[in-house]
Amino acid sequence: EQRSAPAQLALLASDNIAHGKIEALFTVDEETGLTGAFNLEKDFLTGNILINLDSEEEGLIYIGCAGGKNTRGYFKYKEKESPKKYFWFNLHVKGLRGGHSGSDIDKNFGNANKILARFLFSLMRKKYGMVLSEIKGGNLSNALPREAYAIVGVKEKYKEDIRVKLNTFLASVQNEYKHTETSLDIQLESAQIPSKVLNKGTTERLILALNACPHGVIGMSLDIPGLVETSNNMASVKMIDGQQIEVITSQRSSVESQREYVINMVTSVFDLAGAKVTYNEGYPGWQPNTESQILRLAEKVYKDLYNKDAEVKAIHAGLECGLFLEKYPHLDMISIGPDMTDVHSPKEKLNIPSVEKWWNFLVKILENVSPETAEKR
Incomplete structure (x- = not known):
């Protein structure tokens, strides 16, 4: 994974980013079989908020996806x-x-x-x-x-x-x-x-x-x-x-x-x-929750950072979030990412300037999440 795994590793390695307790979740085979997400145990995660880093458009906050x-x-x-x-x-x-x-x-x-x-x-x-x-x-x-x-x-x-x-x-x-x-x-x-x-x-x-x-x-x-x-x-x-x-x-x-x-x-x-x-086994969709607390926080953070509103959308594609929510119904989730084009083709590209904006957005969200909200089960 060219963006989410390095971002999580950078967070874990850093000692100058303010945040509460975090868990970094790495899954295998996301593109072809969702094997890691399917095999995630129901008592493995302890947090209440999940920020998925697998989206492909900077400035967009996804709150739902299709099942497949x-x-x-x-x-x-x-x-x-x-x-x-x-x-x-x-x-x-x-x-x-x-x-x-x-x-x-x-x-x-x-x-x-x-x-x-x-x-x-x-x-x-x-x-x-x-x-x-x-x-x-x-x-x-x-x-x-x-x-x-x-x-x-x-x-x-x-x-x-x-x-x-x-x-x-x-x-x-x-x-x-x-x-x-x-x-x-x-x-x-x-x-x-x-x-x-x-x-x-x-x-x-x-x-x-x-x-x-x-x-x-x-x-x-x-x-x-x-x-x-x-x-x-x-x-x-x-x-x-x-x-x-x-x-x-x-x-x-x-x-x-x-x-x-x-x-x-x-x-x-x-x-x-x-x-x-x-x-095949298939995977569930992720029903949008427009009352999400992490969504409201992310919208505010983005507006404060870039002086414009982030766009809130659902996507007609499979994200692991549907499986995560099936196993952890209490999770409050959003999905964000940098700009990518021609995904799943030989011309796939990652826009480097958008990575910086996405990274700063992620860091500011973590800085503003209250410990009580993040750890509540």
């Missing part, structure tokens, strides 16, 4: 010999921005898996005799997929038709994302003849499911203007163990019943396509 769960579909396949007199090609969707599947889900960034599936669908039920040898797209469940590729075959006589069709499709998709995905590209390159291809039934069911599976914003909050309430991310598609294709999706919502609704929606798509469906 992953739904996976497994498509079993059989292999058969590659057909003769076919044109084989690599299809590569690339150049997308990626980003966080929660905080960036409303920015109309492209999803490489969905774009690839759209083109494959256009080939599937035509005269081309399309077959699929390989497919892969995306990686982490909490990231928008930036790239996807497939090894595809069509009847050799339609080789030039496919190139023309792809150029037309690419122009359409680039127009759709002209404001957000200026580097979007789909490359077609000739490929070696594969030894095996997927059976037709699985290929069709997979492509239908990838097209039907929802992606993006499902609903906006009616309580907090501008906040995404519910969403789904079609995160990754990959072939595993030589026998099946795994499709991972991620559902988020600040309303538990809506999250379950989207899970059921995705499950229905996978069920209809004949896939086996599994779920």
